[in-house]
Structure formats: C-alpha cells, structure tokens
Amino acid sequence: MTYTLLDSDKKIFKFLDSISSLDEIAVDFEGEFNLHIYGEHLCLIQIFDKSNYYIIDPRSKCVSEKGIIAFLTSPIRKIWFDAQSDNALVYKAYKTTIENVYDVRALAKALGFMGNLVSLEETYLKVKSEVVDKKRLQQTNWLKRPLSEEQICYALSDVEHLFDLKSVLIKEVEDKNLTKNAEYLLKCACNKPKLTPPWTKLCSTRELSKEQRLALKEYFIARDVVAKRFNVPSYYVLDKHKIVELAKKNPKSLDEVYSIMGPCNQRFELFLRSSMKNAFDHLR
Numbered sequence: 001m002t003y004t005l006l007d008s009d010k011k012i013f014k015f016l017d018s019i020s021s022l023d024e025i026a027v028d029f030e031g032e033f034n035l036h037i038y039g040e041h042l043c044l045i046q047i048f049d050k051s052n053y054y055i056i057d058p059r060s061k062c063v064s065e066k067g068i069i070a071f072l073t074s075p076i077r078k079i080w081f082d083a084q085s086d087n088a089l090v091y092k093a094y095k096t097t098i099e100n101v102y103d104v105r106a107l108a109k110a111l112g113f114m115g116n117l118v119s120l121e122e123t124y125l126k127v128k129s130e131v132v133d134k135k136r137l138q139q140t141n142w143l144k145r146p147l148s149e150e151q152i153c154y155a156l157s158d159v160e161h162l163f164d165l166k167s168v169l170i171k172e173v174e175d176k177n178l179t180k181n182a183e184y185l186l187k188c189a190c191n192k193p194k195l196t197p198p199w200t201k202l203c204s205t206r207e208l209s210k211e212q213r214l215a216l217k218e219y220f221i222a223r224d225v226v227a228k229r230f231n232v233p234s235y236y237v238l239d240k241h242k243i244v245e246l247a248k249k250n251p252k253s254l255d256e257v258y259s260i261m262g263p264c265n266q267r268f269e270l271f272l273r274s275s276m277k278n279a280f281d282h283l284r
Contacts, residue, residue, distance in 0.1 A: 001156050003053035007060035009067035015054060016074055024077035024102065025049045026162035029086045030142045030155050034233045040089055043142035045071070048159040055155070059145060065094055073099045079162045081105050081117045088193040097192055104162060106185035107169035110178045121161050124168045198224075203244045215283055216247035222279035226271045237268050254280055 006012050019025060030044035045056035045068075058068055072090060078098065080086070082105040087098050108120055118134060121127040137154040147155075173182045199220035205213050220243050227234040234240070242261055251257045257280050264272055 001053060001153055003055055003152070003156060006054055006056045006063075008062035009064055009070075010062075012056060012063065012067040012071055016071065016076075019049060019076060022049060022076060024079055024163075026159040027078040027080055028155070028158040028162075029089070031086070031089055032141075032143050033089075034235075035139060036141045036143060036233065038227045038231045038233060040092060041143065042068070042089060042093055044147075044155055046155045046159045048156070048162070050163055053156050053159070055152070057145075059143065069094055069096055072096065075100060077102050079104060079166055081120075081158070081162060081165075083189055084193065088195060091193045092195065101190050102166065103186060103189035104165050104169055106189045107166070107173055107182050109185050110173055110182035111169065111176065117158060120165065124172070125161055125164055127161055199243075202240050208247060212247045212250060215250055216243065218279040218283055219243050219246045219276065222275040223272070225275050226268055229271060230268065236265070237272060238264060250283075251280070 004015075006015055026048040028046045029042060030046070032039075032041040032043055034040065042058045045058065047054040047056070056068070056071060057063060072094070073096060077100045079102050080098075081103070083098060083101045083103045087101070091097055104120075108114075113120060113123065115123070134154065137151065140151055140154075142151070173179055197217070199217050202216065202220065205216070208216060223234055223238045223243060227237045230237070238261060246257065246260050249256075249260060251260060254277060257276055258273065261272070261276065
C-alpha cells in the first residue's frame with residue numbers, strides 16, 4: 001500500500017497544516033504491551049483521509065513528544081475503533097488524552113454488536129480482510145525497524161474502512177431509533193481514562209482478603225522491578241499465576257516464597273529472589 005511516512009516533527013506539523021480544512025480523518029495505533037520488552041509503548045500511528053494514507057513513526061529519533069501530542073490534541077475529528085485502550089496508553093505515556101475522537105465502536109455497541117473490527121467490517125460492509133493471519137500480526141514486534149510490507153498493510157487496513165463504517169452504522173442507529181444511546185456511548189468513549197493498578201488485572205481482587213490484596217501488590221511490584229531492570233516483559237521473569245498463588249497462600253517463610261515461585265531463568269534468579277525477599281519483609 002502506498003503511504004506517506006511522517007518521521008519527524010517538521011513533517012507532522014506540515015501534515016497538520018495540510019489537513020486543516022478537512023472535517024475528519026481515520027486513525028489507529030499499533031503499540032507494544034509488555035510482549036517483547038518491558039512496559040507499554042506507542043509504536044505507530046496510522047492515518048487515512050479518504051484519499052491518502054499516512055504513518056507517524058513515534059520511534060523515529062526526529063519525532064518528539066511535542067509532535068505526537070500536537071497530532072493527538074489537534075482539532076480535527078479522529079474516527080477510531082475502540083479508542084479507550086489507545087487513550088489509556090497515551091495518558092500513561094504522555095500525560096494527555098486524545099482529543100476530538102469519534103469512536104465507531106460506540107455505535108456498534110449501541111446496536112448490540114460486541115465483535116472486533118474485522119467482524120464489524122464483514123457484518124456491515126461485507127468486506128473480507130485481505131490481510132492473512134491478523135492474530136499473528138497483532139502480536140508482531142512493532143518496535144523493530146524497518147517494518148515489513150506485511151506489517152504496513154496490516155496496520156493501514158485498520159483505518160481503511162472507518163469512514164464507511166461510520167456512515168453505515170450511523171444510518172443503522174438512526175433507523176433503529178438508538179441515537180440517544182449511541183450519543184451517550186460516544187460521550188463515554190471520550191472520557192478521561194480511568195487507570196486501574198496493573199496488579200488488579202491478574203485476578204478478581206474481590207475474591208481476596210485485604211491482606212491478600214496487599215500481598216498481590218507487593219509481589220507484583222517485586223517482579224516488575226526485575227522486569228524493568230532487564231527491560232523484558234514481566235512474564236519472562238515470573239508467571240502471573242505464581243504472583244496470584246503467592247498472594248492467596250500468604251507464605252510464612254522465605255523458603256515457602258521460593259518454593260511457590262519454583263525454578264526461574266538463571267538470568268533473573270538472583271535479582272528476583274532479592275526483590276521477593278524485600279516484598280516478603282515488607283509484608284511481615
């Protein structure tokens with residue numbers, strides 16, 4: 001697919017000037033979410049203006065936070081699919097939120113449709129994705145450069161039909177008298193992200209006692225310290241189920257802690273045991 005690469009602040013600001021007369025553009029992200037390295041990172045911003053495709057590369061040395069934030073907060077309406085997780089990433093990384101979002105997933109939800117973008121396009125546009133093995137590409141390493149042609153085609157396919165989806169879904173919503181519900185969901189989609197502590201995502205904390213919730217937090221942070229030190233995903237260091245087990249069993253000795261942890265990668269073992277000891281001591 002033909003596209004224009006925006007790999008510097010200068011190009012981003014020039015692009016923003018060039019689209020200032022447009023009402024809206026289609027946008028999506030590709031990110032890294034603790035899959036290949038530690039933490040969450042914005043890797044790619046895909047844009048379609050009905051005629052042309054663009055890619056902003058946040059990994060470029062010539063793209064700064066200033067350029068990215070200028071785009072994300074620009075006054076032009078940004079048609080998105082499921083912007084909430086992307087908005088959360090932006091908020092954590094740049095301490096700002098995406099402005100002027102029109103989330104077509106809100107329209108789909110108003111219609112009772114809870115599927116992903118591909119199934120939404122197939123249902124309402126009768127479009128069959130030409131990208132093979134999308135699930136694999138979702139988990140590809142978006143941090144690596146240069147990106148392959150396959151990665152580029154996959155990324156741009158996510159913005160290819162957003163204009164058409166918006167038009168079709170608006171008509172469907174109106175025909176079914178669901179406009180008020182859709183407007184409410186659209187408003188909710190633009191709310192400031194509510195960031196929950198990451199350890200609460202490991203299991204249902206409602207099933208844990210106060211002491212167990214505290215232990216979950218301490219052991220999660222202990223693992224996280226090591227993952228950050230080595231710049232690896234947390235699951236490389238210790239499986240999340242071990243963290244939950246530690247929290248639920250609330251071991252009474254270090255030997256019990258290490259027994260529950262089980263064997264781990266020798267690269268991390270010394271640091272992980274030390275970090276877990278600190279967590280254990282803090283809980284006593």
